[in-house]
Ligand SMILES: O=C(O)CCC(=O)C(=O)O
């Protein structure tokens with residue numbers, strides 16, 4: 728997940744290339760059939776948005792769940808210690824019926840086997856907090872890859888929902904394609920972390936820009952190319 732815009736991703740080991748290519752095409756075709764889904768006008772990455780994916784009351788319920796699990800103990804979190812991701816982040820209870828139903832709805836929308844999906848993560852950013860530019864896909868030449876390779880392999884698609892409006896700041900920013908997306912409650916962003924040929928896509932580099940005023944709540948679900956554990 729470390730960020731670097733200078734990598735030549737085609738030179739990284741890529742044992743999941745065929746699977747990334749396959750799931751890329753599968754989800755692309757499925758989303759294209761849904762006329763309510765907006766595709767960002769760029770050839771460099773496949774990024775989509777769907778409004779009203781979550782209702783206002785569902786957003787409120789998820790915000791309350793994130794507040795209930797948020798604790799100031801991220802000092803043990805490496806990303807946090809490095810100032811890389813200063814927001815609170817943690818898994819929503821995957822056994823909770825409501826969380827399960829939201830998770831299942833995302834699986835159905837994308838048409839990805841539920842076994843490939845990671846647990847939904849909730850995140851809360853307070854003023855000054857951010858998630859610095861990063862890729863969601865893994866760098867397969869880094870030590871952490873050994874474990875991630877055994878836990879489901881490379882990440883394919885990301886789904887991320889905004890749960891509230893932020894008074895100022897807190898955009899999801901894709902610097903390579905110059906898109907800054909302002910949080911709108913209930914909107915689901917979806918993007919393919921790979922290129923159509925199955926190579927990790929550098930243009931999916933993105934950040935959660937610092938919240939200036941208010942708070943920001945999001946949930947994120949990442950998909951692997953193989954069964955996640
Ligand atoms: O909060 C955001 O806008 C970005 C979150 C993100 O990049 C992630 O959860 O992977």
Ligand SMILES: [Fe+2]
Pocket residue numbers: 861862863933
């Ligand atoms: Fe991300």
